[in-house]
Amino acid sequence: MGFITACVIVLVIALFAVVVGGLMGLTGLFTVVLPYLAFTLFVVGVIYRIANWGKSPVPFNIATTCGQAKSLDFIKWNPVECPRSRPALYFRMFLEVVFFRSLFRNSKAELEKDGNLTFQWEKWLWIFAILFHWGMFFTLIRHFRFFTAKVPALVTLLDKIDGVILIDLHHYYITGFMFLAGAGLLLLRRLLLPKVRYISLLNDYFPLLLLIAIALTGMAMRYLVPTRTDVTSVREVMVGLLTFQPVVPEPGTLSIFFLMHLTFVCTLLIYFPWGKLMHAVGVFMSPTRNQCTNSREVRHVNPWNPVVEFHSYMDYEDQFRDRMVKFGLPVEKTLEEAEAEKEAERKALEDSLA
Known part of the structure; x- marks a missing residue:
């Protein structure tokens, strides 16, 4: 039911862009009003969530550990899983954010017919997550060429490396297909695995379908010859938004796929602070990740504790x-x-x- 509802919502958003932007010609609503509204709600929502998390007390040192903490000299210590200092903690956080190290260590438990419980490495979810997140990250970096008058050298270099595949004199970007494949595989995992499907809700399906719609409309603009969008007009719109000098193009200048693409992106920005996608920011504020595992060496004092007069x-x-x-x-x-x-x-x- 959650998957069907999410599909209906995404289709309604697409029809809204087609009817209002394409048929009615109200391009100013999609190129000026909606982007500014979405960005404002995105910033306000993210600040609110961060402030709300910052007010939450952390009474204990509850850092997640997957190894031996520093103890006696003859006991082997795992410095990566149990960092004692801030630099070591930042290194572990880097491995978690960039390479999803904890997800790589994921295992699957199965009960055999003889009653024995066996554990197996489960790498598929890690592969899907790597494809999706890395593909989306480099795709976002490539999009910077639409927001600057002069394309940065790093973006140009990445564009050349990413578009190394040339078919019919047209560059095909690897990261775009990685992004779409990762999101699609994550969606199929929720649909095909009974246990995962049982716990999946609307807020699990909707962002995945929204991201897939963003990828599909973006690829349609680039790879479908009859619908290719005028890049110059797109850059004028984006630079105008960034410089607070918005440009309202003439109706029919921008393709319908661009209007749908921009509408999906704005919807994602509005939804981002209130859904599970906020984990991109929340991972840095999680006390299970941002605390050192040095509770045996340093006493953790909860700053929210009231002042107590001790009776000796x-x-x-x-x-x-x-x-x-x-x-x-x-x-x-x-x-x-x-x-x-x-x-x-x-x-x-x-x-x-x-």
Whole structure:
């Protein structure tokens, strides 16, 4: 049901772009109003979520560990899985964000007929995630050529490497197909695996379908000859948005695939802070990832703890010494010693006042 609902929502968004932008010719709504509205909601939503996470207390050191922490000298320590310092922690975070190291270590448990529980490495999800995230990242980098008057040298170099495949004098970008393949395989995984399909909801299907729609409309603009969009007009629109000098092209100048593509991107920006895609930012604020595993060396103090006035044992004994002596309980000071101390403190106080 969640998959069908997500498909309907994506189709409605596409029809909205076709009818309003293509048939009615209201291109200003898609090239000016919608992008600024989407970007504003995106920034506000991300700041709100980060601020909300920042107010959450972290009472314990709950860093995720998959190895032995630093302990006794004769016990082997795993410095990657249990970093003790900030630089080591940043290195582990780098491996997690760029190479999905924890996902690479994913395993599958199966109960055999003889009752034994066996574990197997499960690399398919890691491969799908690498294809999707790396393809999307480099595709976004390539898109910078639409936002600058002069294309940066790094983007030009990446464009040449990425478009090394030449078919019929036309460059085909590898990362674009990686992006589409990764998103499609992740969607098929949710549809074909019964256990994963059982726990999948609308907020799992919708972003995947939205990303697939973005990839398909982008590829249609580039590879389908009858619908190729005027790149000059696209750059004028994008540079105008970036410089706050918006350009409203004439109706019919931009292809319908570009209007759908831009509408899908704006929808993704609006949805991003409120869905599971926010994990791209949340991974850096997760206390299971951004804390050092040095709880044996450094005491973790929760800054949200209220100030507590501690009642020491000596204060307790001063309060109940006579009763403790009466019932034969051991005391650090006898009644005479305690009285002598009080008398000495009283005299010292009188001398200081005199």
